[in-house]
Amino acid sequence: MIDSIVDITLLSLLAIHAIAIIRMRSLFAVIMLFGGFSFLSAGLFVAMDAADVAFTEAAVGAGISTILMLATLALTYAPEVHKEEKQPTHKPWLPLSVVLITGGMLIYGTSDIPAFGDPDAPAQKHVAPYYLEKSVPETGVPNVVTAVLASYRGFDTLGEVTVIFTAGIAVLLLIGGRRKSKTKIETTEDGNET
């Protein structure tokens, strides 16, 4: 009972956030709503007992992403734009029909998905029983998520860390480091904003 109340509240708040994000023109407010959206998703993950995912969503999605998007907004700020999204010049019918058809297909597809937490679902039948039974005796780590992430799927995690590292290098190459003196003069006017 209390679970469904929590779920319905979180999901309707998510829907309200999504609609507000679409309707709003102020980019600053949209970024703040993105943060709220991430927090609500984290809440949903907690309600589904996925504490590790919720943790990541709250820290990365709501925290760092919001900061980085605000920084991007500050970077791309030009006074004549007033930080407002422009009114679209075209009619929304084509994108709207694409969204409606895709959404309809996705909703139709959910009818085949096994119920949440169904022990007979294919996802629970493959390697999950092995991890649940063997991870503690084999690794001595009570958190199965950590055992899978760091030990059984250690190669994947190494790949993920390399991806993050590469992303850091890419950011450094693109916008890090010293700028040429030419661009220096152009940007000194708006530089005081931050």
Place this chain on the structure above:
Amino acid sequence: MKHNLILRVVSKFLIPLIFLFALYVQFHGDFGPGGGFQAGVIFSAAIILYALVFGVDSAKKVIPPYVLRLLASLGVLIYAGTGIASLLLGGNYLEYGVLASSQVAGQHLGILVIELGVGITVMAVMLIMFFAFAERGRAEGDKE
């Protein structure tokens, strides 16, 4: 934001707690929720809070950019190095069981070490990104 007394006092109080929490998430990830990714992000969030309240320059004195670059590579190196270490000790790549006397102890050690590598890299990369953005948006005159 440099003159906002309440923000300064509150963040001075909060930042050590955030650091502590990050360390808890880092080293307690095998017992509770969390791990290297989350800990790295929380750790960098504390420094970003410091940078937002006290200025990017002060934050760069705390942790200079070249240190961050070293740390970002160091994390990946620790992770990949754990794999090499297990190779040298006669196991497969990233087979932690050979790292210590018993299988379980080795697994525990390996997971702890690679989570540390993940945490260091994530922390450093998040800060590199934040500093890159923050630096780019500022007046260029006060640099160099």
